Amino acid sequence: MRNKKLGLVAGVVVSIAALVASATQATAAQFTVRLYVSADTNVEKLYLNELIPAFERANRNYNVDLSSFDLHGKNDALTLAKIIAASKTKKDPGVDVIDAGFNTQLGLAGYLTIPSASRVPNIRNVPQSLIDMGKGAVPYRASTVLLAYNPRVVATPPKTLDDLITWIKANPGRFTYNVPSGGGSGYAFAQTVADKFLTEAERSTLVTEVNKPLQAKWKDGFALLKSLNPYTYGKNGTYPANNAATLALIANGSVDMATVWSDQFASGIKAGTIPSYWKVAQISNPALTGGPSFLGVPKTSRNGVAAQRFINWVLSPEGQNIIVGGSLNGYPVVPITLLSAANQDKFAAGTDVSTLRPGYLSSNATDFKNAWALEVPGK
Numbered sequence: 514m515r516n517k518k519l520g521l522v523a524g525v526v527v528s529i530a531a532l533v534a535s536a537t538q539a540t541a542a543q544f545t546v547r548l549y550v551s552a553d554t555n556v557e558k559l560y561l562n563e564l565i566p567a568f569e570r571a572n573r574n575y576n577v578d579l580s581s582f583d584l585h586g587k588n589d590a591l592t593l594a595k596i597i598a599a600s601k602t603k604k605d606p607g608v609d610v611i612d613a614g615f616n617t618q619l620g621l622a623g624y625l626t627i628p629s630a631s632r633v634p635n636i637r638n639v640p641q642s643l644i645d646m647g648k649g650a651v652p653y654r655a656s657t658v659l660l661a662y663n664p665r666v667v668a669t670p671p672k673t674l675d676d677l678i679t680w681i682k683a684n685p686g687r688f689t690y691n692v693p694s695g696g697g698s699g700y701a702f703a704q705t706v707a708d709k710f711l712t713e714a715e716r717s718t719l720v721t722e723v724n725k726p727l728q729a730k731w732k733d734g735f736a737l738l739k740s741l742n743p744y745t746y747g748k749n750g751t752y753p754a755n756n757a758a759t760l761a762l763i764a765n766g767s768v769d770m771a772t773v774w775s776d777q778f779a780s781g782i783k784a785g786t787i788p789s790y791w792k793v794a795q796i797s798n799p800a801l802t803g804g805p806s807f808l809g810v811p812k813t814s815r816n817g818v819a820a821q822r823f824i825n826w827v828l829s830p831e832g833q834n835i836i837v838g839g840s841l842n843g844y845p846v847v848p849i850t851l852l853s854a855a856n857q858d859k860f861a862a863g864t865d866v867s868t869l870r871p872g873y874l875s876s877n878a879t880d881f882k883n884a885w886a887l888e889v890p891g892k
Contacts, residue, residue: 612807
């Protein structure tokens with residue numbers, strides 16, 4: 514009789530355990546957000562080491578899978594075509610959140626889910642000027658290319674693009690920018706030189722739409738860039754391969770001035786790989802390009818609701834503090850007053866991310882980089 518009672522008790526315990534396990538399993542049901550990133554390795558690390566783990570800790574039933582990473586967007590055209598094809602046939606594109614330069618192109622064509630205010634309430638903190646740039650994609654961080662300089666050599670940095678060109682010619686071999694296809698800091702300088710010969714309306718067109726005839730106006734910019742070959746580092750029309758190579762020339766004292774990403778420069782200062790006395794400045798007429806990076810949700814994504822939850826968290830103070838205070842040293846897309854006190858101290862009073870000047874639309878940017886490679890380097 515005693516054994517029967519023990520067996521009954523054991524059976525009840527097992528049943529309760531099974532029920533608890535079943536309830537726990539149901540509670541822990543996972544919603545997966547498939548993330549596609551087309552960027553530099555520093556952005557990949559931001560997601561893998563910081564944003565994704567923090568999001569998953571704050572959202573226990575969700576996980577983010579960085580299912581595909583495309584270094585420098587070399588396969589952007591192919592990926593864009595695949596997503597458009599899936600959207601046209603109303604099929605799942607295999608990705609839920611896109612972080613790539615072609616997001617605005619998808620938005621313009623109507624292939625992105627417009628973020629819902631109820632699902633992405635934190636978007637109310639993002640300046641409308643940045644939201645408008647996205648064409649349906651959501652700004653989530655910002656950065657800009659700046660002019661880095663050695664103040665022990667350069668007492669007063671150039672204030673305009675014309676001033677910078679004059680300085681380059683007066684100081685042969687002491688300025689550099691990287692190959693545009695190898696990284697955004699070099700591309701920004703080259704585009705800014707080309708933009709010198711375009712009207713504001715023409716620049717805006719190349720930011721928002723594909724325009725092959727307008728690209729013909731780059732020729733004057735390429736001619737000016739080619740004329741600088743004897744004056745840039747190396748003095749023979751060869752250029753650093755990427756952003757990192759430019760930073761290395763700064764670190765070893767080979768140059769006194771270069772274009773750099775604001776976040777990568779700040780990271781170098783923090784890590785001690787760039788001399789602490791180096792400074793950065795912005796030029797004008799026109800300014801070096803920058804602006805927001807966007808997250809897009811394809812309309813036919815099967816996990817659109819979960820995708821918007823992830824985006825909303827990235828726009829939260831927690832997400833923005835990671836972008837600013839973590840390894841990326843990025844710019845926020847929300848007012849700095851929403852950041853921690855430590856992160857607010859990184860910005861000058863009155864910092865306004867809504868004034869950033871964007872680069873070209875992804876397709877135009879690709880054409881520009883390819884044309885630069887044919888027209889500018891020394892032979």
